[in-house]
Amino acid sequence: MLSIKNLHATVEGEEILRGINLEIGAGEVHAIMGPNGSGKSTLGHVLTGREGYQVTAGEVTFMGQDLLALAPEERALAGLLLAFQYPVEIPGVSNMEFLKTAVDGMRKYRNLEALDSVSFMKLAREVCKRVDLDQNFLKRGVNEGFSGGEKKRNELMQMMLLEPHLAILDETDSGLDIDALQVVATGINSMRDGKRSFVLITHYQRLLNFIEPDHVHVLGGGVSSVPVTSHWHWNWKIKATAGWKVRPCNE
Amino acid sequence: MSEQIDDLIKSHYAAGFVTDIESDTLPAGLSEDVIRFISAKKNEPEWMLEWRLKAYHAWLEMVEPHWAHVSYPDIDFNAMSYFSAPKRDEDRPQSLDEVDPKLRETYDKLGIPLHEQEMLAGVAVDAVFDSVSVGTTFRKKLYEAGVIFCSISEALQDYPELVRQHLGTVVPQKDNYYAALNSAVFSDGSFVYIPKGVKCPMELSTYFRINEAKTGQFERTLIVADEGSEVSYLEGCTAPMRDENQLHAAVVELVALDNAKIKYSTVQNWYPGDEEGKGGIYNFVTKRGLAHTNAHISWTQVETGSAITMKYPSCILKGDNSIGEFYSVALSSNFQQADTGTKMIHLGKNTRSTIISKGIAAGHGSNTYRGLVRMNPGATGARNYTRCDSLLIGDQCGAHTFPYIESKNPTAIIEHEASTSTVSDEQLFLCLQRGISEEKAVSMIVNGFCKEVFRELPMEFAVEAGKLLEVSLEGAVG
Numbered sequence A: 001m002l003s004i005k006n007l008h009a010t011v012e013g014e015e016i017l018r019g020i021n022l023e024i025g026a027g028e029v030h031a032i033m034g035p036n037g038s039g040k041s042t043l044g045h046v047l048t049g050r051e052g053y054q055v056t057a058g059e060v061t062f063m064g065q066d067l068l069a070l071a072p073e074e075r076a077l078a079g080l081l082l083a084f085q086y087p088v089e090i091p092g093v094s095n096m097e098f099l100k101t102a103v104d105g106m107r108k109y110r111n112l113e114a115l116d117s118v119s120f121m122k123l124a125r126e127v128c129k130r131v132d133l134d135q136n137f138l139k140r141g142v143n144e145g146f147s148g149g150e151k152k153r154n155e156l157m158q159m160m161l162l163e164p165h166l167a168i169l170d171e172t173d174s175g176l177d178i179d180a181l182q183v184v185a186t187g188i189n190s191m192r193d194g195k196r197s198f199v200l201i202t203h204y205q206r207l208l209n210f211i212e213p214d215h216v217h218v219l220g221g222g223v224s225s226v227p228v229t230s231h232w233h234w235n236w237k238i239k240a241t242a243g244w245k246v247r248p249c250n251e
Numbered sequence B: 001m002s003e004q005i006d007d008l009i010k011s012h013y014a015a016g017f018v019t020d021i022e023s024d025t026l027p028a029g030l031s032e033d034v035i036r037f038i039s040a041k042k043n044e045p046e047w048m049l050e051w052r053l054k055a056y057h058a059w060l061e062m063v064e065p066h067w068a069h070v071s072y073p074d075i076d077f078n079a080m081s082y083f084s085a086p087k088r089d090e091d092r093p094q095s096l097d098e099v100d101p102k103l104r105e106t107y108d109k110l111g112i113p114l115h116e117q118e119m120l121a122g123v124a125v126d127a128v129f130d131s132v133s134v135g136t137t138f139r140k141k142l143y144e145a146g147v148i149f150c151s152i153s154e155a156l157q158d159y160p161e162l163v164r165q166h167l168g169t170v171v172p173q174k175d176n177y178y179a180a181l182n183s184a185v186f187s188d189g190s191f192v193y194i195p196k197g198v199k200c201p202m203e204l205s206t207y208f209r210i211n212e213a214k215t216g217q218f219e220r221t222l223i224v225a226d227e228g229s230e231v232s233y234l235e236g237c238t239a240p241m242r243d244e245n246q247l248h249a250a251v252v253e254l255v256a257l258d259n260a261k262i263k264y265s266t267v268q269n270w271y272p273g274d275e276e277g278k279g280g281i282y283n284f285v286t287k288r289g290l291a292h293t294n295a296h297i298s299w300t301q302v303e304t305g306s307a308i309t310m311k312y313p314s315c316i317l318k319g320d321n322s323i324g325e326f327y328s329v330a331l332s333s334n335f336q337q338a339d340t341g342t343k344m345i346h347l348g349k350n351t352r353s354t355i356i357s358k359g360i361a362a363g364h365g366s367n368t369y370r371g372l373v374r375m376n377p378g379a380t381g382a383r384n385y386t387r388c389d390s391l392l393i394g395d396q397c398g399a400h401t402f403p404y405i406e407s408k409n410p411t412a413i414i415e416h417e418a419s420t421s422t423v424s425d426e427q428l429f430l431c432l433q434r435g436i437s438e439e440k441a442v443s444m445i446v447n448g449f450c451k452e453v454f455r456e457l458p459m460e461f462a463v464e465a466g467k468l469l470e471v472s473l474e475g476a477v478g
Helices: A040-048 A072-077 A095-109 A117-130 A148-162 A178-191 A228-242 B002-009 B032-041 B046-061 B101-109 B114-121 B139-145 B152-158 B160-166 B177-185 B425-433 B438-454 B459-474
Strands: A002-011 A014-024 A029-033 A053-062 A080-083 A090-094 A166-170 A197-201 A215-218 B023-025 B084-086 B124-129 B132-136 B148-151 B190-194 B204-209 B220-225 B230-238 B246-248 B251-256 B261-269 B281-291 B296-303 B308-311 B314-317 B323-332 B337-346 B352-362 B366-375 B383-393 B398-407 B413-422
Touching (some): A002 A040, A029 A040, A040 A053, A040 A072, A040 A166, A072 A080, A072 A095, A072 B425, A090 A095, A090 B438, A117 A148, B032 B177, B046 B160, B046 B177, B148 B152, B152 B160, B177 B251, B177 B281, B251 B296, B281 B296, B281 B323, B296 B308, B296 B337, B296 B438, B314 B352, B323 B337, B323 B366, B323 B459, B352 B366, B352 B398, B366 B383, B366 B413
Parallel strands (some): A029 A197, A029 A215, A080 A166, A166 A197, B190 B220, B230 B261, B251 B281, B281 B308, B296 B323, B308 B337, B323 B352, B337 B366, B352 B383, B366 B398
Antiparallel strands (some): A002 A014, B148 B190
């Protein structure tokens, strides 16, 4: 599904990613852990094409396509979704309108028939229920005045509606209480169908108590990152704590 | 992201084209003779000529206003021509079939074919092409309802007393520099009269175009709604691409007698100038309504065009319990400058006014809201609510707000709210990451910002406003 080879990237001239290697197969769940500043979020932004991140070396293939050659919206349409750590507010644009615009675009790209407003409304309401958000959130501005947890659930809702092939969840667990965490984890687990892949970027091990990853990687120690393989002793520690099956990606 | 914004800003004005119609154009320059020529050409009554000349002499004594937050080179009023009419104007078409095919083609290019509007929207169209009306429809149906909807030149022939009674009562000849100029040389415009108790059976609409190089366009519109009547008037325009600045100084007067209601909506898309700020229309318009007892006047405007705009559609709330409303979206991009807003003059008791202004600035655009709310001593129990929101796109543009509030009545209540926001990179990236193109994302955000105003537009106009905004955004935002 996703193949990252020797990926180097800089932000404002400073190298943050220094030779990342990662192979993600269809249906797999990969957790990426590591301390602050190790480049976890940077990896998510580089893969999705956020402005301000320069790739200086390396290759990324996503479902047979050269991912780095695609524009950000093309990457999204190709099935790569990033659930944001800090979802931004768009006042004045209703959540419903935003979701419908996104879903319409995605369905068109996938050569699926467009959903009429009634069918879409029905679908959106169902998804709302699945992430335990009140339907009123559909009428409100995108993330406008949402609490931290509501924003994260809104990200999850977008994921459920857009049905990406690969979802990168950037600290979706941070700032959530245990109930909200459970809702999010149940939501993610319900999306696991043996084909869809996930990258869970997280600080904490507690998310992994609810979502069992196939692989756990640890990025960096200290400020800059180093190839994940050199830090697999971290993995061991995690393994010792939680008892997961742990495999550094480039054995 | 800023590069993409630049690209979008630089895309070309979609409505830029010129229709070649032979014109009967007066040489450049302004004098008493010119005014006599215009008046004679239109076969106007003597009092009208006197009225024009009085305005002209007043104008000669006046100075050009420079208080607005805009800058432009001095206008040479003797370098422009004050009359231009399509040939054979005594032989004007009586129905749309007789309209010059080239003119119809022009409308088709704009996506507003007249025949389609007649069928789909049931809108009566008084099309103003340059300075003389060339097509009027549904006249008969309106006539049956007793509604008069014609060009002001025709009204001067057919209903001179009605025009004489109301012309200049809301915007006097000496009101301001541009209103005085308009009063002296106005070429044509629309006249509407709704009789007592009549609800106009259809939306009335005029499309304006400026098509003759170096010709100032001086429209004069007068709408009179008699007691207990109701009318909704739609005005929309777009202009061909030009190198030289064109002055447009229109005057619109609304008279709403007791219990009458006038809703005046404008979608304005004149050529805004190129990416360096060259060319484009100067839009210096005086629009004002006079509301008698229990009358209701509502202005809605969507301003996306013009190089420079100075425009303050206003309401004089003279009668007790009268209501004034102003809903505005003004977009300035490239080097466009807009200084626009409203004046709500509360004279009567329990008068109410609402002002909702949405200013959008992009590129090097400058957007200014200037509004006056005045509560006169007699305005007991009067209320005003004002909200001014500004949206900035990019880091080269500017938004300014100049609210003037004067209250001479202690029982009056005035509220003013203001906000400024931006379209951020984060917002755009969220949209991109969900597969929504940047253009669509900006359009969605801007439309969301303007929603409250669009809601006020008549249905068929709201669609067009959205379309126009999108076209302007292509050439305006990123």
